[in-house]
Amino acid sequence: MQGLPGGDARRIHDLALEIITEKQPVRVWPLLMARLTADLPCDLAVLIDLDWNAGTGHALTGSPDWLHEAPLDALIHAHMRSHPLLRHYAHTRDKTPLTMDEVADDRWWKGEAYRAGKEAIGIDRQLALPLSAGPGRIRGIIMSRSGLGFSDRDLEYAALARSLLDTVEANETAVLAYRGPADPAEYKITPRELAVLTLLCEGLTARAIATRLAITPATVTKHTENIYRKLVVHDRVSALRKAHSLGLVPAPRPNPDAEPPSPVR
Template sequence: MAGHRLLRHYARTRDRTPLTMDEVADDRWWKGEAYRAGKDAIGIDRQLALPLGSAPGRIRGVIMSRSGRGFSERDLEYAALARSLLDTVEAHEAAAFARPALADPADYKITPRERAVLTLLCEGLTAHVIGTRLGIKPATATKHTENLYRKLGVHDRVAALRKAHYLGLVPPPS
């Protein structure tokens, strides 16, 4: 894909205008191996790129292909409208399903095993059930819970869960 003219154009310019291969390719492309491979494999000889929003250093988009006739100005207008709709859908999806990044338990000197116990405490499980799930004795689960209380500066389960949510150590309840 490094030689794909549309991708190179978007990587180099950060332009988000829908373009066709006809607009960015030179004779080397049309005579090159990548063009022939696409034409031989699936019979396409025309492409339209629809760049989408992406993080810096990344390229995201849709490439539409067809054989025979090129893409018209009207096709490019529809592509621009489609890009706007797809960007809007992505923004809504990101807002609806975004999960805040969790804090690093190491910042609070919480071990991976204690983090596992904390996660199971959030499910409302007892020391006996936590021990069974983690393959440890209930007394060991209780000891991990006591260590969590000390490290979080609390004295009971409810306070530990509230503090863990506040600190971002566990996801907020759904």
């Protein structure tokens, strides 16, 4: 951290401390995304997971919260293979954070993919933090800002932030202990929605969930509505029963102190 200005070194230190000491694994990715957008700073950050060979992929989570309503998956499906940063990581398996300015030529800035992204979510300059992924897959964080490109200082910060991502991945693995065996992606449930669903299963109110995940109650309500729609249910009780039956969250543990039910007569 000696090469970074004192403020940046402190930000990286504080972020690492927050990740390591966070008691709720479901908060780790939202915490990281929010901090990256604030510390660089940038306008938005998106965690993506792509199957390069199949030409498909998903935006798993992002910051700010309005990105959850943006057509990110449609942009990915339409333009991922023409995206210079994604092409670079697909072909080289490089793990170095890079900017769009380092890998793109005039064809990108004049092309349909750039125009589509700028029109849909305002992306302009981009910086990628790649994560480890299996053969044929790309996983990482794409950060964007309007106007100004990323500086050498930004790249130094990104390189150090990238060093924390293995810790974040370990925390994400911890989330598996709180859910069932089903794959949430099969039901198009994002990590943020799974976090909300997990806390709904604990009986928390929207306000309590908002506090736990550092988001607003209105955002919790929107995520809850998305969960209901994806599970094809209309209320919390039905959502929890469906989530349990599908294996998205663990079945409720029996309470050893509860009285046995009365026999049916």
